[in-house]
Amino acid sequence: MTVYSTIPSTPSEKIMQTSTVSKMSVAFALLIAPAGAFASQPLVSDEFKMIFRVGNATVPSGYTLPTNVLDYPKHVDIGFPVVNEGGVLEFEPHWHNETDSVEYEPGEAHGSVTYTRNRPVGAMWDFIGVGSGNSFFNLRSSPPDLSNQHLYLGWATEESQDQLSSFDVWNPGDARANTPGQWTRLQLNSVTGPDGSAAPGVFSMWQTNDDLSLTVWMTSNDGVSAADALFVDGAVHTHKAVGFSAAGIYELNFQASTVLIPEPATLGAMMLGAGVLLRRVRREKSRG
Numbered sequence: 001m002t003v004y005s006t007i008p009s010t011p012s013e014k015i016m017q018t019s020t021v022s023k024m025s026v027a028f029a030l031l032i033a034p035a036g037a038f039a040s041q042p043l044v045s046d047e048f049k050m051i052f053r054v055g056n057a058t059v060p061s062g063y064t065l066p067t068n069v070l071d072y073p074k075h076v077d078i079g080f081p082v083v084n085e086g087g088v089l090e091f092e093p094h095w096h097n098e099t100d101s102v103e104y105e106p107g108e109a110h111g112s113v114t115y116t117r118n119r120p121v122g123a124m125w126d127f128i129g130v131g132s133g134n135s136f137f138n139l140r141s142s143p144p145d146l147s148n149q150h151l152y153l154g155w156a157t158e159e160s161q162d163q164l165s166s167f168d169v170w171n172p173g174d175a176r177a178n179t180p181g182q183w184t185r186l187q188l189n190s191v192t193g194p195d196g197s198a199a200p201g202v203f204s205m206w207q208t209n210d211d212l213s214l215t216v217w218m219t220s221n222d223g224v225s226a227a228d229a230l231f232v233d234g235a236v237h238t239h240k241a242v243g244f245s246a247a248g249i250y251e252l253n254f255q256a257s258t259v260l261i262p263e264p265a266t267l268g269a270m271m272l273g274a275g276v277l278l279r280r281v282r283r284e285k286s287r288g
């Protein structure tokens, strides 16, 4: 930085100086590029709340259940796509009622869960939060029929399709998602009862694989941690099994995230920032 200790004073020299600073800004930006300018950019949603009424639970007085009821035999997805909102990429979490082609804000609808089945035997099922053979509330991953009358609940990023060119390729490094891909992570932040009160039971989400092994994506049976997350690669529409261990009103708080490729505008801003930094250094030198 000693190059700035001699400040030119004639107008022509000032023009040269500006040009030099400009070139230096570019050089400086390129110099720091590996550390910042070209690094991938995490995109994280605000926390959003999806409410489920399980077992026709009594609604506490003073509590307002979101109006629209999503129940059997509807096909409903919880969407958490990235959309372009006036030039800004952002998550747009919502309920997507595929049956009626209607979308709702998270706070405009609630899921209704009344279908029950008995928990299979085996410790691998403990995450559901009830004992072997005991009944729990369930949304199956297969479509409902007359003997399985459940809301058909899915999880979708398919509306991210138009923004996928902005998605970076990364590896979550999670045992359940351990390959490079355009991943979106749906993190379960907390499970509570109405207005943040104690949860009435355990919420869980899982899938049964072709080899009959289980992949547990989320369970509040052992508390909620970073491990309680669903990963989907690209613009996806998928259905998983869901469990609630007891009747009640559940507030599920989620947060979606992905990683974006830095945009040219962002690079430009960072280079401008580097230029400002250099000019500030020079000004301080000239003062001293």
Ligand SMILES: [Zn+2]
Residues within 6 Å of the ligand: 075, 076, 077, 098, 153, 154, 155, 237, 238, 239
């Ligand atoms: Zn679906």
